[in-house]
Amino acid sequence: MPDEHPENVSPDPRVVSGKRRSEDQEQGLRPQRLDDIIGQDRVIENLKILVGAAKKRKEPLDHILFYGPPGLGKTTLSHVMGKEMGVNVRPTAGPSIERAGDLAAILTHLREGDILFIDEIHRLGKAVEEILYPAMEDFVLDIVVGKGPAAKNVRLNLPKFTVVGATTRLALLTGALRSRFGAVYRLDLYDNESMVKIVTRAAPLLKTPIDEGGARMIGSRSRGTPRIALRLLKRVRDFAQERADGKITAEVADQALDLLGIDHLGLDDIDRRVLATIIDKFDGGPVGLETIAASITEEADTIEDVCEPYLLTLGFLDRTPRGRVAQRRAYEHMGRPFNNRLQQQSLL
Ligand code: ADP
Numbered sequence: 001m002p003d004e005h006p007e008n009v010s011p012d013p014r015v016v017s018g019k020r021r022s023e024d025q026e027q028g029l030r031p032q033r034l035d036d037i038i039g040q041d042r043v044i045e046n047l048k049i050l051v052g053a054a055k056k057r058k059e060p061l062d063h064i065l066f067y068g069p070p071g072l073g074k075t076t077l078s079h080v081m082g083k084e085m086g087v088n089v090r091p092t093a094g095p096s097i098e099r100a101g102d103l104a105a106i107l108t109h110l111r112e113g114d115i116l117f118i119d120e121i122h123r124l125g126k127a128v129e130e131i132l133y134p135a136m137e138d139f140v141l142d143i144v145v146g147k148g149p150a151a152k153n154v155r156l157n158l159p160k161f162t163v164v165g166a167t168t169r170l171a172l173l174t175g176a177l178r179s180r181f182g183a184v185y186r187l188d189l190y191d192n193e194s195m196v197k198i199v200t201r202a203a204p205l206l207k208t209p210i211d212e213g214g215a216r217m218i219g220s221r222s223r224g225t226p227r228i229a230l231r232l233l234k235r236v237r238d239f240a241q242e243r244a245d246g247k248i249t250a251e252v253a254d255q256a257l258d259l260l261g262i263d264h265l266g267l268d269d270i271d272r273r274v275l276a277t278i279i280d281k282f283d284g285g286p287v288g289l290e291t292i293a294a295s296i297t298e299e300a301d302t303i304e305d306v307c308e309p310y311l312l313t314l315g316f317l318d319r320t321p322r323g324r325v326a327q328r329r330a331y332e333h334m335g336r337p338f339n340n341r342l343q344q345q346s347l348l
Contacts, residue, residue: 015235015260016127016228016268018071018306028205029230030076032083039194040073040203043185043191047077050183051084060113061085061162062182063136065121067170069309071227072187074166078117081164087113089164094123100131107135112159121165122172129177136163136180168305175225189224189313198226199233203248208237213250221257223266223310235260265314265333270298271307275334278326285339 031037034051037044047064054061059079066074075091082089090106096119097103110116118124124132134140141156151344152171165181167173178184190198196219203210209231218236222229233248240248261269273296278285281295293300308324311317316330331338 014268014270014306015225015231016223016225016262016266016271016306017302018069018223018225018228019302020070020075020227021231029112029202031080034080034084037073037077037080040187042078043187046183046185047081047084051081054085060160061115062088063163063180064183065165065167065173065178065181066187067167067184068187069189069225071304072189073226074187075117075119077313078115078164078166081162082115085113085115087111087115087162089115089117091117091119093119094121097124097128099125100127103128103131103135104141107131107141107158107161108156110159112161114159114161115162115164117166118160119166120168121177122167122169124177126325129174132163132207133176133180167245189309190226191224192220195219195222195226195229199229202230202233203237203302206233206237208233208240208248209246210248211250214248214253217250217253217257218248221262221264221266224313225310228266232257232260232262235293266310267333268294270302271311272334273298273336274303274307274311275326275330278317278324279331279334279336282329285325286320288323 008150013267028334034044050061050064064081066077068074079089088111089109092168094210097106106116126307131141134142135158139160141158142152143156145154146153165177170178170186171283179192180236196215199215199219199222200210200212203215214236216228218232222232236248236253236256239259240246240252243255244252263272267275274292277292277295278287281287282291289304293303308317308319312319314329316327318325318327326340328338331340
């Protein structure tokens with residue numbers, strides 16, 4: 001029986017991976033209402049309109065799709081939408097729904113207005129997707145009852161429910177599934193000020209004293225990702241308790257983050273290995289993602305979902321049809337002379 005998404009708990013040992021891990025217990029950290037959400041202003045404004053209008057019409061929410069890198073709040077927003085609408089949220093994930101029957105079982109247990117949250121929705125199987133289409137569009141479930149010549153098609157009516165889908169890979173979603181969503185929102189990496197606010201809000205919830213410098217130090221080294229900020233905050237808290245007087249200041253945070261191998265921009269060992277590989281082994285690129293992944297024995301998915309969005313935001317990498325290319329800033333950060341012949345000649 002499919003249930004809470006265990007696949008989402010990654011064995012990835014990186015502190016800055018952004019993927020969900022078992023240590024990411026919420027401890028009341030998850031914002032509960034739209035007004036509690038820090039950052040993502042445009043998306044939040046749109047969601048408020050969606051909720052307000054649905055409530056006035058006394059209708060369930062339209063189906064919603066959130067996409068963007070891991071750890072930016074897609075799951076959180078799905079729960080917040082449940083709270084705002086006063087309905088239950090049934091969480092599941094693409095890889096957990098193996099057979100059409102699994103989805104049918106979930107759908108028949110939903111109540112009017114409920115939210116079905118499907119994380120990693122791009123990983124739904126084809127047979128499962130085909131059950132989902134009529135369910136989303138007409139709130140019906142087509143099932144086959146019996147076997148062999150006696151088999152019959154039966155159509156069941158479902159309560160009007162809402163699918164909230166989340167994906168890190170919009171491009172992997174079939175066009176048919178994508179078109180079933182009335183509202184599609186992209187979550188971007190958070191700006192620095194929002195990150196500082198997120199850390200400042202979380203510290204007292206973790207009973208950890210922090211000053212502004214400490215919050216800034218952690219916020220600015222969390223690559224625009226709340227999940228990473230919260231994870232780093234916990235590790236810095238441990239350091240503050242063991243090696244200082246328990247309070248997180250800029251100095252304490254700086255030392256703790258250095259010890260974790262996270263540099264002043266928030267890059268960790270894997271990011272630096274990606275950059276070093278492109279620059280040193282492949283003369284700055286272009287080089288394909290799979291080749292980079294094989295060179296540093298990392299999963300291509302991790303590089304694409306976690307490293308790249310941030311390296312692109314920093315202007316360290318460029319994606320070209322022929323592969324990834326390291327930019328001048330990446331050379332500077334890595335302390336290498338900028339010598340990409342093709343880029344210098346503007347041939348790319
Ligand atoms: P995703 O589903 O996109 O991987 P989550 O919703 O699980 O991300 O969020 C990761 C963590 O970050 C959670 O602990 C959540 O409480 C926190 N978080 C996400 N967005 C925000 C935000 N805007 N403000 C405060 N905390 C946030």
